[in-house]
Amino acid sequence: SAAPAPSETIDGFHLLIEALKLNGIDTIYGLPGIPITDLTRMLQAEGLRMLSFRHEQNAGYAASIHGFITQSPGICLTVSAPGFLNGLNSLAHATTNCFPMILISGSSEREIVDLQQGDYEEMDQLAIAKPVCKAAYRVLHAEDIGVGIARAIRAAVSGRPGGVYLDLPAKLFAQTMEAAAGRSTLIKVVDAAPAQIPGADAVARAVDMLKGAKKPLILLGKGAAYAQCDAQIRKLVESTGIPYLPMSMAKGLLPDTHEQCASAARSFVLPEADVVLLIGARLNWLLSHGKGKTWGGNGHKGWGKQKFIQVDISPQEADSNVKIDAPLVGDIASCVAELQKAVDKSWAKPPKEWTDAVSAKKNGNIAKMAETLAKNPSPMNFHSALNVVRDIIKANPDAMLVNEGANALDFTRSIVDMYKPRKRIDVGTWGIMGVGMGYCVAAAAATKQQVIAIEGDSAFGFSGMEVETICRYDMPVCIVIMNNNGVYKGTDVDPTGRDPAPTVFVKGARYDKIIEAFGGVGVHATTTAELRSAMEQAIKSRKPTLINAVIDETAGTESGRITSLNPNAAKKK
Numbered sequence: 001s002a003a004p005a006p007s008e009t010i011d012g013f014h015l016l017i018e019a020l021k022l023n024g025i026d027t028i029y030g031l032p033g034i035p036i037t038d039l040t041r042m043l044q045a046e047g048l049r050m051l052s053f054r055h056e057q058n059a060g061y062a063a064s065i066h067g068f069i070t071q072s073p074g075i076c077l078t079v080s081a082p083g084f085l086n087g088l089n090s091l092a093h094a095t096t097n098c099f100p101m102i103l104i105s106g107s108s109e110r111e112i113v114d115l116q117q118g119d120y121e122e123m124d125q126l127a128i129a130k131p132v133c134k135a136a137y138r139v140l141h142a143e144d145i146g147v148g149i150a151r152a153i154r155a156a157v158s159g160r161p162g163g164v165y166l167d168l169p170a171k172l173f174a175q176t177m178e179a180a181a182g183r184s185t186l187i188k189v190v191d192a193a194p195a196q197i198p199g200a201d202a203v204a205r206a207v208d209m210l211k212g213a214k215k216p217l218i219l220l221g222k223g224a225a226y227a228q229c230d231a232q233i234r235k236l237v238e239s240t241g242i243p244y245l246p247m248s249m250a251k252g253l254l255p256d257t258h259e260q261c262a263s264a265a266r267s268f269v270l271p272e273a274d275v276v277l278l279i280g281a282r283l284n285w286l287l288s289h290g291k292g293k294t295w296g297g298n299g300h301k302g303w304g305k306q307k308f309i310q311v312d313i314s315p316q317e318a319d320s321n322v323k324i325d326a327p328l329v330g331d332i333a334s335c336v337a338e339l340q341k342a343v344d345k346s347w348a349k350p351p352k353e354w355t356d357a358v359s360a361k362k363n364g365n366i367a368k369m370a371e372t373l374a375k376n377p378s379p380m381n382f383h384s385a386l387n388v389v390r391d392i393i394k395a396n397p398d399a400m401l402v403n404e405g406a407n408a409l410d411f412t413r414s415i416v417d418m419y420k421p422r423k424r425i426d427v428g429t430w431g432i433m434g435v436g437m438g439y440c441v442a443a444a445a446a447t448k449q450q451v452i453a454i455e456g457d458s459a460f461g462f463s464g465m466e467v468e469t470i471c472r473y474d475m476p477v478c479i480v481i482m483n484n485n486g487v488y489k490g491t492d493v494d495p496t497g498r499d500p501a502p503t504v505f506v507k508g509a510r511y512d513k514i515i516e517a518f519g520g521v522g523v524h525a526t527t528t529a530e531l532r533s534a535m536e537q538a539i540k541s542r543k544p545t546l547i548n549a550v551i552d553e554t555a556g557t558e559s560g561r562i563t564s565l566n567p568n569a570a571k572k573k
């Protein structure tokens, strides 16, 4: 832009906007109110996409998954205190899942907060944010906005990605300074997520261990999906010939139909493998902490016989649960490149008896599943409804799949194959409910692709009001609610006869009526044929659509696949 006249000034609002634009930020997820309402208008006027939500929690979830999908930090913008607190959940979620996100909240002036003088929406937000995020900063002077944004971006995306809090007291926005001087304080971040090359010794140790394996297994986690080195990962898997297991959000790095995919033999390969190469996957609760009977160990805590190679950018992740025999610390792209060099030099495929045993187990389980999927009971159950979704995703491999619930999550993860990377976005490491509609908005905004959300009816309820947001921005989102009338199922009753049980909803609820209130397309589907045609129509029209799929209310199991995490239920009287 032309050199400003010497007298021209610039305010805090515009220094912030220019700092964001300078760093390629083009989308903001937020909710207006004091002291940021004008900022939301200016962001929009200056060409950024300002997506306005009905609850800050959903704006935050959108920002968190924006970071996962794009590697650029998703930005959530909220008002002070209650708005900030509503955004905090997603900041913690982003940090737990290693998604780069920045929560920017307006705040009260330090001098009032520190004397606790009772300002409008007064809260010591920076102190409250610190324990649940990767980094937290406050900016008091306009000339420091450039540094504040640069530090927040670098903290969010470098090393292990995560959530960053940026605290902007209200008075900062109205501060002005000479324009040229102001612009000279802005920083375009250089190499925000630098490559971290693994040490040669670590590479040699890992390669030797993998070469010596009789029953090797590769485990791909969402870190491998986030790294966006898809071709290199596929090449490593295919050139080694090693069976692989994708974790939920790593599905699609290679097509789930790939001959080396061992998902359908998970309960066979985990205990049987002798060397496991973890790529961007933590041995946390989702992998039974790397021990116990899942891994062939005796009882709950017994270690299996596996040796672990762990590729991770976090040096202190190794040994978090069980011994890591070959930690390979670095960014996944650099680590995979080093492993590939060794494979290209000399490599023997795994023993045929191992790969044949995996295939036999896998094909047996796939055949069993096919029989179940072929049934078409009335009312629909999870399997028959998801058999339709499976076909729809196969026909639309570029569509984004959002998924949350318990049975609605677990059955979708195992029945609906994914074909491309970063297409399946779900509850993640915490198994958090409520991400659905925020994820839909971000998936539509960040990818411009069709979005398909498979929602438990309880899960949908956490963010359902954002259906209005989806309609307001006319997004190509097709929401399928697996309506089994309750949390896990719809059959519990109150033994006293006074109230509905705590886990059930209004019988015969018609969620499809909600979207009609905002001009979207609502469909009530009681058969697989109705579900299929409604989904096909939604994809063809790209109109916001909500399908209320009636599912047998007896079909679910308590907590889906993780029933065992419930404390031992009191013996039924």
Ligand SMILES: Nc1ncnc2c1ncn2[C@@H]1O[C@H](COP(=O)(O)OP(=O)(O)O)[C@@H](O)[C@H]1O
Binding pocket: 096, 097, 098, 160, 161, 220, 221, 222, 223, 224, 226, 227, 247, 248, 249, 250, 279, 280, 281, 282, 283, 284, 286, 311, 312, 313, 314, 317, 330, 331, 332, 333, 428, 429
């Ligand atoms: N670019 C990257 N390079 C290396 N490791 C990464 C990268 N991005 C994320 N990670 C790591 O990936 C891991 C993701 O693990 P996790 O969230 O448990 O995946 P999943 O739940 O799919 O198993 C984290 O330990 C994180 O440090």
Ligand SMILES: Cc1ncc(Cc2csc(CCOP(=O)(O)OP(=O)(O)O)c2C)c(N)n1
Binding pocket: 404, 405, 406, 407, 408, 409, 431, 432, 433, 434, 455, 456, 457, 458, 459, 460, 482, 484, 486, 487, 488, 489, 556, 560
């Ligand atoms: C923020 C938060 N609060 C509660 C919970 C606990 C929970 C886990 S799964 C679930 C909903 C299960 O019912 P749904 O109808 O969605 O799915 P289905 O099994 O198909 O019937 C809840 C409430 C979590 N994980 N996060």
Ligand SMILES: [Mg+2]
Binding pocket: 456, 457, 458, 482, 483, 484, 485, 486, 487, 488, 489
């Ligand atoms: Mg349900």
